[in-house]
Amino acid sequence: MQAGDYLHDHFGKTVIRIQVAIAFILLLLLPAANFFYPTDYSLKAGIHGVSAILAIVVGTYLTHRAIPLIKGMQVRLESLRHWVLAATLLNLAGAVSGNWIYMRYRGQDGPRDWILARVPNFHNVLMEFKEFVSLFPFPLMLAAAFMLYYYGMPMQYRRDIGRFVGVTILISWSFLLLGFAAGLVLAKLRFV
Amino acid sequence: MQNESGAQKLYSGPLVAASLSLLLAFLTLMVSHHISRLTKELDKMVHAYGHWIPGSTGSGPDGSIGSYSGKETLALGVWLASWLIFHFLWRKQDLSVRAWTRFFVTGLVLITLGFFHPLSDPIVLFIAGLFGIH
Numbered sequence: 001m002q003a004g005d006y007l008h009d010h011f012g013k014t015v016i017r018i019q020v021a022i023a024f025i026l027l028l029l030l031p032a033a034n035f036f037y038p039t040d041y042s043l044k045a046g047i048h049g050v051s052a053i054l055a056i057v058v059g060t061y062l063t064h065r066a067i068p069l070i071k072g073m074q075v076r077l078e079s080l081r082h083w084v085l086a087a088t089l090l091n092l093a094g095a096v097s098g099n100w101i102y103m104r105y106r107g108q109d110g111p112r113d114w115i116l117a118r119v120p121n122f123h124n125v126l127m128e129f130k131e132f133v134s135l136f137p138f139p140l141m142l143a144a145a146f147m148l149y150y151y152g153m154p155m156q157y158r159r160d161i162g163r164f165v166g167v168t169i170l171i172s173w174s175f176l177l178l179g180f181a182a183g184l185v186l187a188k189l190r191f192v
Numbered sequence: 193m194q195n196e197s198g199a200q201k202l203y204s205g206p207l208v209a210a211s212l213s214l215l216l217a218f219l220t221l222m223v224s225h226h227i228s229r230l231t232k233e234l235d236k237m238v239h240a241y242g243h244w245i246p247g248s249t250g251s252g253p254d255g256s257i258g259s260y261s262g263k264e265t266l267a268l269g270v271w272l273a274s275w276l277i278f279h280f281l282w283r284k285q286d287l288s289v290r291a292w293t294r295f296f297v298t299g300l301v302l303i304t305l306g307f308f309h310p311l312s313d314p315i316v317l318f319i320a321g322l323f324g325i326h
Contacts, residue, residue, distance in 0.1 A: 040253075099257055099264075103247045107255025125309055131260065132221055132307045139217065139271060143210040150206055158202050160289035167293060168211065171300060 028053060041104045041192040048097035049187075055090040055137070056180055059173040062087055069166035072159040081148040084169065088145045091138035091176065098134055098183075104192045111190040122189055126182055134179030140172035204289045205282025211292070212278055215299045217271030222306045224263040226316045230325050238262040 008016065031049025035042055062083055068075050105111045105127075115123045147165045148155070155161055228238040242248045242261025250256040306312045320326070 099245075099260075100247070102257050102260065103250075103255040104253070105255065106258060107253045108251065109253065110255055128309055129307050132225065133304060135221065135264070135267075136218065139214050143214055146210050147207055151202055154200055154202055158204075160293075161202065161204060161207060164207060164211075164289050164293055167297070171297070175304075 024057060027057070037191065039192055041101065044097065044101045044104060045187075045192050048094070048101045051090060051093035051097050052180055052183065055087065055094045055176060058083065058087045058090055059137070059141075059176050062169050063173050066166040066169040069162045069169075072162060074156060075162075077148065077153060077155065081145060084141060084145045084148055087172075088138065088141040091141050091172070094176075095135055095138050098131075101192060102131065105186075111186065111192060114190045115186075119189070122186065127186060130179055130182035130186070133175050134183070136175040137172045137179070140168055140175065144168040144172065203282070203284055203286050204292075205285035205287055206279050207289065208287050208292050209275060209278030209282050211296050213271050213275035215296065215303070216274045217267045218300070218303045220270040221263050221267040222303055224266050225307070226312065228259045228263065229316075230320050234325075235259050238266070241265040 028050065031046065031053050034049045035046035037045065039045070065075070065080055065083065069080075112123055112127070115127075144165050147161070147168070151158070151161060155165075224238050228235040236259075239248070239259035239262045242257075242259065242263070242265045245257070245261040245265065247256050248258070248261035
């Protein structure tokens with residue numbers, strides 16, 4: 001029997017969509033639970049967590065949209081740039097709320113003091129790295145959005161430009177993931 | 193790969209401007225961060241640029257972001273100013289995107305390593321030593 005391309009039938013698509021929906025809701029519960037944690041900073045923590053998770057979800061979806069762009073295939077530009085714009089805003093929300101929660105992190109008897117007294121390298125190496133690379137995804141995604149809007153439809157004829165935009169999206173996602181994983185480690189180590 | 197029959201010609205200049213300004217901004221973030229760690233006076237100097245940001249000063253349990261605000265302000269300034277300048281300089285220029293992609297990615301990797309203190313601190317201290325800062 002010839003092994004041709006596997007095309008998802010109606011049933012397959014339904015299973016995948018339900019799977020994505022369940023994963024998305026459960027994933028969102030992870031940071032949304034922060035709103036109910038017994039701390040004075042639950043609002044700040046919840047907002048930062050939710051915006052970070054949403055940025056991760058949209059950013060990860062966009063890596064799949066970036067691949068055809070890198071390969072020089074035709075893409076639905078109109079829809080792509082709406083998604084990139086949404087990712088830009090979510091990354092901005094993540095950075096702004098990150099600044100907000102960072103205040104408490106550095107506050108008296110906050111996570112920084114606790115970590116420095118016990119496991120200083122988690123602050124001196126990990127946090128010092130995380131606080132800066134977490135600022136990268138927003139401007140990178142904004143640059144990608146700018147290029148998609150600035151060049152518009154004729155971009156399809158310039159494979160090199162399309163490829164650069166795709167690479168920029170992938171890089172933005174990489175920094176987002178670095179910052180996200182580091183943030184999770186720190187929040188798990190000592191919550192605000 | 194240029195669209196010969198297309199009505200408009202695309203220039204890669206604005207693409208390079210948008211991404212080069214990012215490299216410069218991230219570099220500013222890195223340099224100002226390392227400078228602020230050398231002495232208290234230098235930290236105060238960097239911090240002063242960020243006083244306009246809410247929550248940049250203060251202590252107590254609520255804390256503040258401290259000189260991080262100054263590093264962000266400097267990076268933001270370099271980013272937007274250099275983007276604007278390069279955009280208008282290069283909006284009718286076609287630069288090699290292939291060569292630029294390599295430079296851009298390499299630059300980002302190097303800057304990222306610059307934020308990893310075990311690697312960057314010896315280099316920073318060596319350079320600071322040349323300026324007589326210990």
